[in-house]
Amino acid sequence: MFIKDFSQAAAPLTRLTREDVLWKWNERCEEAFIKLRKIVGKEITLKTLNYDKGSGKIKLAIDSSYIAAGVALMQEDESRKDIPVLYESVTFSRLEPKYSQPKLELFIVERILKKLQTILWGKHFELQVDAKTLIETINTPCLPNAPITRWMAYIQLFSFDLVHKQGKTFTMPDVLSRRPK
Known part of the structure; x- marks a missing residue:
């Protein structure tokens, strides 16, 4: 999945994965998490199969x-x-x-x-x-x-x-x- 400007949006979260950084969840991390969750949630919405005649392949x-x-x-x-x-x-x-x-x-x-x-x-x-x-x-x-x-x-x-x-x-x-x- 491609997410436009992913590295910028995820920067507060990816920073927490570095060994030289004290792990502290702050407001910027929370905002980044919510933003990415919304983007991913939109893109990966699963649908149910429609078996009706004329429905998609x-x-x-x-x-x-x-x-x-x-x-x-x-x-x-x-x-x-x-x-x-x-x-x-x-x-x-x-x-x-x-x-x-x-x-x-x-x-x-x-x-x-x-x-x-x-x-x-x-x-x-x-x-x-x-x-x-x-x-x-x-x-x-x-x-x-x-x-x-x-x-x-x-x-x-x-x-x-x-x-x-x-x-x-x-x-x-x-x-x-x-x-x-």
Whole structure:
């Protein structure tokens, strides 16, 4: 999320994080906190899904790294702007990060669809991913082993259009799947 003049607005708060500063909450800190909370609250207002005919397109954006997976469920508003419905970040077991990247991407799609089954079952949506190998796997499946066969069978129960998004423009789910620097 981009916040105009963030460093200026947050300066009283970020100053408190320095080791050479005595931590003291004052009026400037309170004002900065309230101002930032209002800005963030406006930007991250989640909406409920509207399933009515003619309502905006439902979009599910999924990205994974070897650390975690990030998910954003959105719906277009009247001006075709994507409004967030749900954000999710999923961590992996000790074994799962050892999967190959294509296998990991497929696994997380199946896992997220299971988690969101009650929301997405029977509804057509757009599945957005940044991994071209995942698109190839779903569109022309080669089923080399039992887990992948099960995952593909489950994924194919849903009605969706698969859309590739460029990694650098795929920020919403990507930020949820990365370790902060």
